[in-house]
Amino acid sequence: MSKILTRKYFAAAAAGLCLVIAYAAQLHSREDRILKAPLSFRKSILDVHSHLACLNNPGCYIRPGFRNTFKFKMYLKASGLQSTDLDRPDADDLMVNAYIKRLNESELYSSAIVYALDGFYDEHGDLDKNKTDILIPNDYIYGVTQKTSNLYFGASINPNKKDAITELEKVHSQGAKLVKWIPCIMGINLKNPPPHVEKFLDKMKELNMPLVTHTGFENTFSWADMDYCDPRNIETVLNKGITVIAAHAAISGKYDEKPGYTYLVELAQKYPNLYVDNSAGLFVNRMGFYKNIFLSHFQGRALQGTDYPLSYVGFAGFQAISLSQFKNEMLPFWYQYAKQTRNIHDLEAAIKIGLGTTLDDIKLSYKVFDIPYKSQVQ
Numbered sequence: 001m002s003k004i005l006t007r008k009y010f011a012a013a014a015a016g017l018c019l020v021i022a023y024a025a026q027l028h029s030r031e032d033r034i035l036k037a038p039l040s041f042r043k044s045i046l047d048v049h050s051h052l053a054c055l056n057n058p059g060c061y062i063r064p065g066f067r068n069t070f071k072f073k074m075y076l077k078a079s080g081l082q083s084t085d086l087d088r089p090d091a092d093d094l095m096v097n098a099y100i101k102r103l104n105e106s107e108l109y110s111s112a113i114v115y116a117l118d119g120f121y122d123e124h125g126d127l128d129k130n131k132t133d134i135l136i137p138n139d140y141i142y143g144v145t146q147k148t149s150n151l152y153f154g155a156s157i158n159p160n161k162k163d164a165i166t167e168l169e170k171v172h173s174q175g176a177k178l179v180k181w182i183p184c185i186m187g188i189n190l191k192n193p194p195p196h197v198e199k200f201l202d203k204m205k206e207l208n209m210p211l212v213t214h215t216g217f218e219n220t221f222s223w224a225d226m227d228y229c230d231p232r233n234i235e236t237v238l239n240k241g242i243t244v245i246a247a248h249a250a251i252s253g254k255y256d257e258k259p260g261y262t263y264l265v266e267l268a269q270k271y272p273n274l275y276v277d278n279s280a281g282l283f284v285n286r287m288g289f290y291k292n293i294f295l296s297h298f299q300g301r302a303l304q305g306t307d308y309p310l311s312y313v314g315f316a317g318f319q320a321i322s323l324s325q326f327k328n329e330m331l332p333f334w335y336q337y338a339k340q341t342r343n344i345h346d347l348e349a350a351i352k353i354g355l356g357t358t359l360d361d362i363k364l365s366y367k368v369f370d371i372p373y374k375s376q377v378q
């Protein structure tokens with residue numbers, strides 16, 4: 001009898017203990033509802049393509065007509081700011097801080113190369129403010145990156161300006177990781193490069209400075225001469241042995257009836273010094289576009305870029321739509337992660353990883369720009 005009672009008490013106690021454990025586990029899972037990325041991916045990504053704007057620091061310029069456009073207001077909103085914030089005297093700091101906050105709060109990104117952006121110059125080498133929508137001086141970006149340990153300096157020098165080569169030597173001595181061009185808004189002719197452009201490129205080669213150049217149609221600014229962003233034009237630069245990163249892999253636009261990226265696929269076979277970046281790469285995802293182009297055609301050549309603040313998923317309200325189109329192609333974990341994260345950088349990265357981007361793909365960005373990859377895992 002007593003043995004039976006003891007067994008009953010034991011059974012009841014065991015059942016009770018199970019309930020307590022189950023309850024505790026449930027509480028725990030509630031706390032842990034936000035998914036954590038696998039350790040190896042945490043703080044692993046270098047963003048090789050990001051932008052800041054500025055207004056009040058020396059040399060900063062946003063053309064008044066451009067500043068008031070719907071497009072520009074969208075970009076501001078995507079970085080978490082209001083258009084009225086631009087009227088504040090500390091507008092530049094607000095833009096920097098909003099960016100650093102997003103980067104530092106990201107679980108997947110460690111750091112970023114942030115770009116200056118040069119303007120349009122006339123035939124005398126003088127700045128044409130009517131044809132320049134936005135100018136972000138090298139000195140400004142250099143200053144920002146000096147103050148922030150996980151931001152690297154991406155310079156921009158239009159070779160058409162006076163003293164372009166002197167400026168190139170200066171940014172090189174400051175540790176600039178690259179020179180960024182958008183030939184179709186800067187008026188840089190790479191198809192038939194004039195002697196001063198050739199000279200500038202030779203200096204880049206001598207200094208071992210990589211070139212990031214926009215390829216494909218350009219829709220961000222108020223005007224653009226699309227022929228100047230024809231991806232075939234970059235062969236001039238590749239021929240010199242300069243490392244070229246064809247920004248966006250010319251995924252937007254057709255040239256001579258063929259999609260722009262197909263020319264880059266051909267060039268990549270011929271030139272080992274050609275890379276592309278996958279910034280804006282989710283924008284045009286239709287029927288496996290990202291997988292097909294960046295993970296298949298440019299496997300081992302695609303660097304990680306967000307094009308902050310222009311990235312597709314950056315626009316409030318678009319996240320759910322942009323994510324749902326990838327659902328069937330993504331690994332289930334990363335789909336859930338993307339659904340839950342509040343950080344727009346992490347959302348974009350989760351989609352890319354969920355579609356098949358590997359840690360080796362991620363590490364390539366560090367290698368190309370000679371930035372040490374440190375595992376951030378503690």
Ligand SMILES: [Zn+2]
Pocket residue numbers: 049051307
């Ligand atoms: Zn860009």
